[in-house]
Amino acid sequence: MGLKTPLYDTHVQQGAKIVDFGGWDMPLHYGSQIEEHHAVRRDAGMFDVSHMCIVDLTGGRVRDFLRLLLANDVGRLKTPGKALYSCMLLPNGGVIDDLIVYYLSDTWYRMVVNAGTRDKDLAWIRRHAADFDVAVVERKELAMIAVQGPNARRKAALLLMPEQQAAVLELKPFFGAAFGSWFVARTGYTGEDGFEIMIPAAEAADAWNRLRQQGVAPAGLGARDTLRLEAGMNLYGNDMDENYHPLESGLAWTVAFEPTDRDFLGREALQRAQREAGRELVGLILEDRGVLRSHQKILVGGATTAGLSGEVTSGTFSPTLNRSIALARVPKTSQPTVQVDIRGKLHAARIVKPPFVRHGKPLIDIS
């Protein structure tokens, strides 16, 4: 018996196939993973993401604390409600976790970290927060529902009071705000527009059912994975972990080296890594039939890289492209095509720049 979110009984009633996900009993799908995927790309779908860990950080020096703790710079956040995606690094540059942090006030930031890394994240955060007199409070009483898709915001807004609806629809991308007991953010993990809604656990089932009445399709972790991979978004534990730094995980854009006088955990190691050839995370699209899957070996051609190998970090079948796609870590000077060992046979795959799909549209030429 695993951990259960406040929506567990609702999932079971609605026919979910439940699987273990990092110790949590979570819905894999409610019938067809591919139909749920298309619902999000074409209309609106919703995910229970209550297993994720919401942490409030408060104190007079909380900003200084986060500027040390995170590789991205919360100093860039000037408007209350604005969110930032960042990695939290070990001193050697290894990724402890990836997260979203919201700037709520000069003395209050909110972070959302992964479920599977909750304990080590909280321990790490608390260890460093002590020096800054920052209070670290996990908001276990909050559930979280991600409503995603081209019609997601409009449908979700209908659950709010009439006077709140216009305001929630005016939220800009990567901004969040409180609406009564809800905290609504225009963020997500699918490559579609939408909201992530933090809501008191006791209200979660009612909100879920009201969203369903608006035509928002329940979607499980299966669709969540194909959607995020099409969107070129990393999954912690697959595409990066403590053994890899952000620069070899496709996350260089999340590291704020400027201003140079900001010290952050991992900076020195990353500055050394910048000078090395190293590896990089790329997108792959399989030219043949078959499905790329994590841990498949990649053979790389080319004069300087011949004989070197890479590895698929996340692979799946893309329902939008009708082809298999992947994220893979390969030596940096790779050729435009590679060979992937799929069940003992070599298959050609093309290196592409993620995302594969964004706002319902393929971004990769597959003709």
Added chain:
Amino acid sequence: MSNNIPSDLKYTKSHEWVRQAQGGALEVGITDHAQSALGDLVFVEVPDVGRALKEGEACAVVESVKAASDVYSPLAGKVVANNSALSSKPELLNEDPYGAGWLFRLETSAPLDAASFMSASAYETFLAEEAK
């Protein structure tokens, strides 16, 4: 989880079903339990017509969003037909595993009754044991 297990078919421990088809050939597919466990299928590879198969030989691949799985020939024989519709519509196997989702037909000299297949009730018991 309830499974559809037609009483007129025979079953293997690797979750294939076998049906006596017209003209003496045997029709082979995977069970409702197997398709449900795999989830949405995205690729199905069936053996070429004319191919000679050994008993227990991996001869087809069913690949879902989640995993790839081999299908084993339940008997030795020669492939006399395959379900080419599955290459463009693999979802037929999810929708109708005992009908439109059949995989291939096998011409074999071995009589169906003589082989060590499970009956529907034996397969049901086998699934219950496996779930423990």
